[in-house]
Every structure is written in structure tokens, then in C-alpha cells.
Amino acid sequence: MGFHVNNTVLNTIFKTWQTEYNIYAPRKYPGGGRFSDTDCIRYGKINTAEEIIFDKKSEYSFKEFLTPVSQTLFFFTEGETKEADTLQKKAIIFLRSCDLHALKRLDDMYLHNGPADYYYHRLRKSIKIVLMGCDHSFENCFCVSMGTNQSSNYDMSIDRQADGTYLIDCKDADWEEQFATTGCAQQKVTPAYVTKNSITVTVPENLTAEVANSSMWDDYDSRCINCGRCNFVCPTCTCFTMQDLFYSENGKAGERRRVWASCMVDGFTDVAGGGCYRQKNGQRMRFKVLHKVLDYKQRNGYHMCVGCGRCDDICPEYISFSNCVNRLQDAVMEVKQND
Amino acid sequence: MIKNDYMPFSSKILEVIQHTDIEYTFRMEYQGDVKPGQFFEVSIPKYGEAPISVSGVGKNHIDLTIRRVGKVTNEIFERYVGNSLLLRGPYGNGFNLSDYMGKDLIIMAGGTGLSPVRGVIDYFFHHPEQRGHMTLISGFKTPNDILFRNDLKQWSANMDVILTVDCAEDDTACHVGLVTQYIPQIKMGNVTNTVAIVVGPPAMMHFSVQGLLGIGLLEENIWISQERKMCCGLGKCGHCKVGDTYICLDGPVFNYTKGKFLVD
Ligand SMILES: Cc1cc2nc3c(=O)[nH]c(=O)nc-3n(C[C@H](O)[C@H](O)[C@H](O)COP(=O)(O)OP(=O)(O)OC[C@H]3O[C@@H](n4cnc5c(N)ncnc54)[C@H](O)[C@@H]3O)c2cc1C
Ligand code: SF4
Ligand code: SF4
Ligand code: FES
Numbered sequence: 001m002g003f004h005v006n007n008t009v010l011n012t013i014f015k016t017w018q019t020e021y022n023i024y025a026p027r028k029y030p031g032g033g034r035f036s037d038t039d040c041i042r043y044g045k046i047n048t049a050e051e052i053i054f055d056k057k058s059e060y061s062f063k064e065f066l067t068p069v070s071q072t073l074f075f076f077t078e079g080e081t082k083e084a085d086t087l088q089k090k091a092i093i094f095l096r097s098c099d100l101h102a103l104k105r106l107d108d109m110y111l112h113n114g115p116a117d118y119y120y121h122r123l124r125k126s127i128k129i130v131l132m133g134c135d136h137s138f139e140n141c142f143c144v145s146m147g148t149n150q151s152s153n154y155d156m157s158i159d160r161q162a163d164g165t166y167l168i169d170c171k172d173a174d175w176e177e178q179f180a181t182t183g184c185a186q187q188k189v190t191p192a193y194v195t196k197n198s199i200t201v202t203v204p205e206n207l208t209a210e211v212a213n214s215s216m217w218d219d220y221d222s223r224c225i226n227c228g229r230c231n232f233v234c235p236t237c238t239c240f241t242m243q244d245l246f247y248s249e250n251g252k253a254g255e256r257r258r259v260w261a262s263c264m265v266d267g268f269t270d271v272a273g274g275g276c277y278r279q280k281n282g283q284r285m286r287f288k289v290l291h292k293v294l295d296y297k298q299r300n301g302y303h304m305c306v307g308c309g310r311c312d313d314i315c316p317e318y319i320s321f322s323n324c325v326n327r328l329q330d331a332v333m334e335v336k337q338n339d
Numbered sequence: 340m341i342k343n344d345y346m347p348f349s350s351k352i353l354e355v356i357q358h359t360d361i362e363y364t365f366r367m368e369y370q371g372d373v374k375p376g377q378f379f380e381v382s383i384p385k386y387g388e389a390p391i392s393v394s395g396v397g398k399n400h401i402d403l404t405i406r407r408v409g410k411v412t413n414e415i416f417e418r419y420v421g422n423s424l425l426l427r428g429p430y431g432n433g434f435n436l437s438d439y440m441g442k443d444l445i446i447m448a449g450g451t452g453l454s455p456v457r458g459v460i461d462y463f464f465h466h467p468e469q470r471g472h473m474t475l476i477s478g479f480k481t482p483n484d485i486l487f488r489n490d491l492k493q494w495s496a497n498m499d500v501i502l503t504v505d506c507a508e509d510d511t512a513c514h515v516g517l518v519t520q521y522i523p524q525i526k527m528g529n530v531t532n533t534v535a536i537v538v539g540p541p542a543m544m545h546f547s548v549q550g551l552l553g554i555g556l557l558e559e560n561i562w563i564s565q566e567r568k569m570c571c572g573l574g575k576c577g578h579c580k581v582g583d584t585y586i587c588l589d590g591p592v593f594n595y596t597k598g599k600f601l602v603d
Contacts, residue, residue, distance in 0.1 A: 073345045076384040081346060081425075114574025114588045118343040209582055209600070239577030242570045246385045254385055256345075261570075261577070268578060271568050272408035275541075277603055287603070295583035 002189030003168040003179045010049045010166055013178055017092060018047070021128070024065050025094035026058035027051050043093075052094060054160045057138040061235035061310065062095045066106060066123050070243075070259045073119065078252045090126040094158070096134055097193060098141070098308040101148035102235035103129070108300055109238045128172065133159035133192035140309030142322050143194065145201040148306040150193045157191035167191075201307065201322045203293045204329045212290070213338070214331035217282035220324075223317050224281040228262030230288070230311035230321065236304050239263060263287055289324055344573055347382055347425035353400055355419060358486045361407040362451065363416065364394060367424065369401040374433030375458025376564055376592045379403065380572050382425045386414040390569045390587075393429065394454035395461065404454040404486065430572035431591050434459050434536065438562065442534045443471040445525055445556075447518050447547045449478050449539020453486055455564050455591075456538050464494050471532070473498035474525045478518035478543070480505050485513075499526065518543065522550040530555040538564045548595060561595035 005013075014023060022045050029040040041053050042060040072084040095103070110120035131154035143149040155172040169189040170176040180186070231237040241261040246254035261268060264284045269277040278284050296304035311321045354366040373396050381403060382388040389411040395402030407416045415424065436459065444463060446456055463470045475498060479485045482504055494500050501521045503514035514521065518539075527533065535556055537547045544563050551561060567586045570576035579586040581601045593601065 079349075081384075083343060083346060110575060113585070115344055116341045117573070117575055118341050118345065121341045212603075238575070240570065241576065241578070242388055244382075244385050244387050256382075256384070258570075258576075263577065269568050271566065272412075277567075283603075290582075291580070298583040 001170055001176050001180070002187050003170065004165060004185040004187055004189075005168060005179065005182070006165050006184075007049055009182050009184055010168075013175075013182070014047070014049065016178070021090045021092045022087075023047075023092045023094070024062065025052040025130075025132075026056075028053055049166070052132075052160075054132065057141070057308075057310070057313065059310065059314065060233050061102065061308070062093050062099050063102070063106060063235050063238075065091060065093060066103075066120060066127075067110075067238060067240070067260075070257050071119060073256050073258060075255045076253060084255070086122050087126075090128070091123075092128045092130060094130045094132050096132050096308075097151040098143045098146075098148045098306040099235050100129060100131055100151040100154065101146075101306045102308070105236045105296075105300075105304055105306070106238060113299075128155045130154065131157040131191055133157060133167075134194050135159065135192040137194045137197040138309070140199060140312040140320075140322065141194070141197045142199045142201045142307040142309060144197050144307075145199075146303060146305055146307035149195065151191075154191075157189070159189075159192050197307075199309070199322050201325050202329065203303065203325060204332050206332060207294050207328055208332075209290065209294065210335050211294075211328060211331050212286055213335050215334065216324075216327050216331045217280075217286045220282040220285040220319065221280045224264070224285055224319055225317055226264045226266060226281050226284060227316065228265040229314045229316070230319075231262035231264055232260060233310040233314045235308060235310070236292070236306060237262075239268075263291075285319075285324070289321065289328075292321075293325055293328075344427065345571075347380070347427045349423045350426045351423045352419055358404070358488070359484055361416075362404065362484075362486055363407075363419075364402050364404040364487075365415075365419065365424070366395075366397075366400050366402050367426065368399065369426070370399055371429075373401055373429045374435075375462070376433035376455045377429040377431045378455075378572070378591070379426045379428035379430070380569075381405075381411070381415070382427075383411060383414045383418070384425070386411045388570070390430075390572060392455035393433075394457045396458050402457075404451065404457075406451050428572060430587055432589070434562070434592050436462060439463070439534050439536075440469050441471070442532050442560075443528045444473045445476075445533065445535040445551065446474070447476045447478075447535065447537045447539070447551075449518060449543035449547075450480065450484065451486065452539035452543070452564070453477055456536055457487060457490065459536065460494060460498075461490070464497060467497045472526060472528055474501070475499070476501045476503070476518045476521050476525075478503045478505070478539070482513065517546075519546045519550045522547075522554060525554070527554065531557060531560075534560045534562075536562045536564075548599075558595045558599070563593055563595055563598045564591045565593060565598065565601060566591065 041058045075082045110117040157169040159167040167189045239261040240258040292305035351368040356364040378392045380388045391403045394404040567579040569579045572587045574585045574588040
């Protein structure tokens with residue numbers, strides 16, 4: 001059921017939620033932006049609706065909540081291991097359509113690629129989803145090309161109107177009742193979604209792993225500085241490395257963590273004795289790009305990339321992922337001709 | 340309820356067999372189903388985890404043959420006495436003995452590559468009636484690097500064992516040269532009923548497989564085992580991914596028809 005509410009009503013409802021839930025949404029972190037004098041928009045806990053940033057894209061995605069940058073798995077003490085506790089409160093996460101599609105990818109990776117992941121599952125099972133409508137496309141977005149521009153699997157949707165009021169579509173029965181009892185206007189609501197992006201991307205139908213032999217990847221050898229930021233902002237990148245940490249040099253107490261890892265950064269494939277794969281940055285670019293638009297699909301039946309454009313937004317070398325994907329058609333031709 | 344696969348369990352070290360200065364076999368207390376070619380994540384708090392293949396399976400134990408090369412493995416060697424290690428696993432597919440039953444079997448192993456196939460060799464050593472002719476070509480860098488000396492001697496009772504080292508002083512009892520040099524010495528029967536397992540460093544596996552194809556073996560009759568960086572063993576950390584394949588889940592053992600595409 002749909003509702004039209006003002007800020008006060010919405011904040012009253014937020015208050016009731018907060019006894020049981022923390023609310024996570026894109027918010028402003030002053031001065032934390034990519035350039036020294038800009039703000040950073042990323043996920044964090046919010047208290048009131050005004051704190052939620054609707055008019056800009058978040059630099060980092062919601063994945064920080066489900067797959068924390070650094071997550072403690074268990075603690076060691078002398079001869080014993082003890083599992084790390086989970087969060088006390090459940091969570092409500094505000095996210096856009098592309099990110100809601102990314103959530104499906106995280107689920108398939110963490111719950112279905114091999115045995116289900118205990119730590120992911122215990123956070124995942126305690127979240128509710130609020131879809132933030134998109135009334136216009138942002139820079140570098142290509143969700144329409146990836147088919148992720150629209151979503152319906154939310155508990156509630158929210159669109160902030162020009163006058164500061166909100167249009168809400170509720171699917172969660174309890175929340176619906178809650179909104180209805182406030183006496184706010186009821187109307188049919190469809191969350192806003194874009195039908196066109198200024199960037200379009202075409203993944204060639206006949207793309208195969210053979211495209212690895214194209215010379216196009218060489219272009220990235222020197223342009224890319226393997227900083228890994230493209231992986232860290234990507235809502236569908238999930239790789240991690242194990243790390244043991246001790247609280248003091250000679251102490252017996254410590255913890256094992258998993259921390260985000262990047263396939264673009266040195267050391268990702270290093271094995272003892274100096275073995276290392278994909279030494280050139282162009283080969284790493286190829287590995288990343290083909291995961292997003294080829295081999296994930298071979299395994300799961302649909303593309304990994306959701307077209308959020310965050311990798312293009314963040315790259316300090318202005319390397320464009322979408323442009324790279326659009327070069328694949330020529331690369332396929334090139335490889336065919338060389339055969 | 341979902342199982343917490345990351346929590347290791349403590350396993351007692353029952354026995355330590357020293358092969359070389361840097362390679363020991365740790366016999367670990369363990370009960371449960373394990374196949375040769377599968378692996379465990381072995382860890383010591385503060386130093387981290389390392390994937391190690393099962394080199395032998397017993398009723399109440401598994402063998403882990405570990406080469407001392409870095410942070411975790413150093414520490415295992417330093418403080419193993421009378422102690423235990425943390426384990427989780429087993430992971431990976433391992434070797435399917437049924438793939439080799441009733442066939443002539445060739446096994447080529449380079450260095451520590453012998454440990455993941457040791458369980459297969461041992462099985463067919465004890466059950467010679469379940470296979471045809473069997474040849475093992477096992478190569479090491481120098482005589483000092485030879486693993487499982489006693490096993491190699493014992494196995495030669497009912498199979499052809501060719502033990503070779505890359506280089507040696509002249510007093511060695513074994514052959515000298517790369518494993519590939521000895522392919523022509525394999526006594527071949529019906530080539531379509533001959534299967535092979537090749538395990539070792541990437542270059543050794545490449546040239547050995549080429550050699551076996553050269554003497555007529557079919558691609559689908561060759562199996563290899565891949566080694567990659569692995570941080571989870573559970574299809575999650577991404578380090579072992581090659582194309583659409585997760586070596587830890589789909590491997591590490593691959594039929595060559597699939598394994599040949601896993602280059603990267
Ligand atoms: C499926 C599999 C089976 C293996 N079986 C054996 C075995 O039976 N015996 C044996 O001695 N070694 C085996 N290895 C190699 C062994 O895992 C590495 O030598 C070990 O991880 C080195 O760890 P380290 O901390 O001592 O060395 P470091 O170089 O200090 O390790 C640093 C990091 O790199 C990772 N790493 C290094 N080398 C490898 C590697 N080859 N594979 C995966 N991760 C690596 C480690 O996890 C560690 O986090 C196997 C590897 C794999 C993937
Ligand atoms: S593509 Fe850009 S963001 Fe990604 S690693 Fe290279 S330089 Fe960094
Ligand atoms: S690859 Fe780039 S555009 Fe695609 S989901 Fe990741 S960050 Fe977004
Ligand atoms: S070892 Fe982590 S995904 Fe394979």
C-alpha cells in the first residue's frame with residue numbers, strides 16, 4: 001500500500017523502529033570526500049530522515065554493512081578460540097535499485113557458492129530493505145543496460161519529493177499498519193526508476209574467455225596504478241584475505257579477521273616460493289572485467305556488474321569500466337582475426 | 340542452523356616423520372571421511388592459515404606433509420613438539436579412486452606433488468588386483484629433497500617406481516634428470532585403457548602432460564591437481580578463482596579436458 005507522508009510523521013515512525021533496529025543509509029561525512037574540500041557520501045547509521053542523502057550517489061556501497069571492511073571471526077586466548085559476537089540490533093538498510101540487485105549477487109556468492117557463510121548469514125537474516133527511488137540517473141550509471149534499474153523485492157520504498165515530503169510504498173505488513181494508523185494520505189505509489197542513462201553498455205553476445213588474448217588489455221598496463229579502489233567501491237566485489245592480529249607482541253590473546261582484498265592489488269595471487277599470476281595491471285583489469293561481464297554469468301546465469309558506475313566515479317586514473325566493456329566487441333573481432 | 344566453517348578445531352600431533360630438513364609429515368588425530376587430494380587449512384594463531392594436502396589417510400589419523408617455506412609453516416616446525424595444530428576442512432574434491440580402477444595407471448609427481456597423490460598410490464599398492472600395470476615417476480630437485488623414501492622402496496614391490504633427481508653427485512642410487520625424460524620408459528599396454536595423474540609445479544605438469552599426450556594418452560584419461568593461493572577453501576575469498584572456476588570448490592583435482600583451460 002502507498003502513502004504520502006511528511007518529515008515529522010516519517011521521523012516518528014523511524015523512532016519506533018529504532019528500538020529494535022539500527023537504520024543505515026547513505027549520509028554525509030564532511031571533508032571525507034575524494035578531493036580535499038569535498039564531502040564523502042557513504043553508509044552509516046542515521047537517526048532522522050533529513051540525514052539521508054537522496055540527491056547524490058554514495059561513493060561506497062551498502063556492502064560495508066554485510067561484509068565489513070574488517071570483520072572479526074573469532075578470538076584466541078591461551079589454547080582456546082571463541083566466536084565473535086554479532087550485532088545486538090537488527091538493521092534496516094536504505095538502498096537504490098542497482099544496490100538491491102547487488103544484494104542478490106552477494107547472496108549468491110556468500111550463501112550459494114560453496115557452503116553458506118555463517119557470518120554473512122547471521123547479518124543477512126536480520127535486515128530489512130528500503131528501496132530509494134531514482135528520479136534521475138547519476139554520472140556514470142548504466143543500470144538500464146545491466147537490467148538493474150527497477151526492483152520490487154523491497155520491504156518498503158521511499159521517494160523524497162521536491163517539497164520535502166515522501167512517497168512510500170509498503171510491502172511489510174507491520175509497517176503498512178503503522179503508516180495507516182498515522183492517518184496520512186493513502187495513494188498508489190510506484191518507486192521512481194530511470195529508463196535511460198547517458199551511458200549505455202553492450203556486452204557482446206559471443207564473448208568468450210578467448211578475449212583475454214586481445215591487445216586491448218595492454219593499454220591498462222601503465223594507465224592503471226593497481227590501487228584497488230574500483231574493487232572497494234564495487235557493491236558486488238566480495239574478495240577477502242584472512243588476517244591474524246595479536247593485541248601485544250608477546251601476548252597470547254588475539255583474533256582472526258577477514259579483511260577486504262582486491263584482485264587489482266599486488267599479492268592477490270602470490271604463493272610461497274614467489275609464484276604469482278597476472279603480474280601486469282592489464283591482466284588484472286581483464287580478470288576483473290571478465291568476472292563482471294562473463295565468467296560470473298557462466299556460473300550463475302546472470303551478470304555480476306549492476307551498472308552502478310562507482311568504479312568509474314572513483315578511479316584516480318580516469319579509467320572507465322563501461323568504456324572498457326564497450327571495447328570488448330572489437331577485441332572479440334581482433335582475436336578472431338588473429339586465429 | 341548454518342555451520343561456522345571458519346572456526347578451526349584442535350587436532351593432536353600423533354607423530355612427526357622427518358623427510359628432509361624442511362619437509363616433515365605430521366600425523367594428526369582425525370576421524371571422518373577424507374579423500375586423497377583434499378586439503379585442510381592448518382593454522383597457528385598469530386601466524387595465520389595455510390592450505391595443506393592430505394598425504395595419507397588412516398582410521399584415526401590423517402597425514403599432512405608440510406614444507407617449511409614461510410610464516411605459518413615456519414611456526415609449525417618451530418613449535419610442533421608434543422603439541423596440536425588448528426585445522427579446518429577437508430576441502431576440495433580430491434581424487435576419485437573409481438576413475439582409475441581396472442586401468443593401467445601412470446602417476447607423475449614433482450617434488451611435494453607426491454603428497455596429494457600418496458593416498459592414491461598407497462591404495463593401489465595394497466589393492467593391486469583393482470588396477471592393471473602401474474608406474475610411478477617421482478622427481479625431486481636433489482637427493483636431499485626426496486620425500487617418503489621408505490614408501491618409495493616399499494611400493495616398488497608391485498609397481499614400476501622411477502625415482503629421479505634433477506641433479507646429483509655421482510654416488511646416488513636414483514636416476515638423474517627431469518621426470519619427462521622417463522616417459523619413454525613407461526611400459527605401455529592398451530593406451531585407451533591407460534590413465535594418468537600428474538601433480539607438481541606448473542611447468543612440470545605442463546611438460547609431463549605434453550609428454551603423456553605424445554605417447555598417445557587421451558586428454559580425458561589425464562588428471563592434474565592445481566595449486567593457488569587460498570584463504571578460505573569455501574568458495575568465498577576469491578583468491579583461487581580462474582575464469583569461472585573456483586579451484587578450492589571445483590578442484591583442486593581436474594580432468595585435463597577441463598584443467599587445460601585453467602591457465603592464468
Ligand atoms: C590445495 C593446496 C594444497 C597444498 N598442499 C601442500 C602440502 O601438502 N604441503 C605443503 O608443504 N604445502 C602445500 N601447499 C602450499 C602451502 O599452502 C604453502 O606453502 C603455505 O600456504 C605457505 O604458507 P606460509 O605462511 O608458511 O608462507 P608465506 O609465504 O609466509 O605465506 C603467506 C601467505 O600466502 C599464502 N600462500 C602462500 N603460498 C601458498 C600456496 N602455495 N597456496 C596457497 N596459499 C599460499 C598463505 O596462505 C599465507 O597467507 C598447498 C597449497 C594448496 C593451495
Ligand atoms: S582501474 Fe583505477 S581504481 Fe581500479 S586499480 Fe586501476 S587505477 Fe585503481
Ligand atoms: S563493476 Fe563498476 S559499475 Fe559494475 S557493479 Fe562494480 S562498481 Fe558498479
Ligand atoms: S580458497 Fe577462497 S574462494 Fe577458493
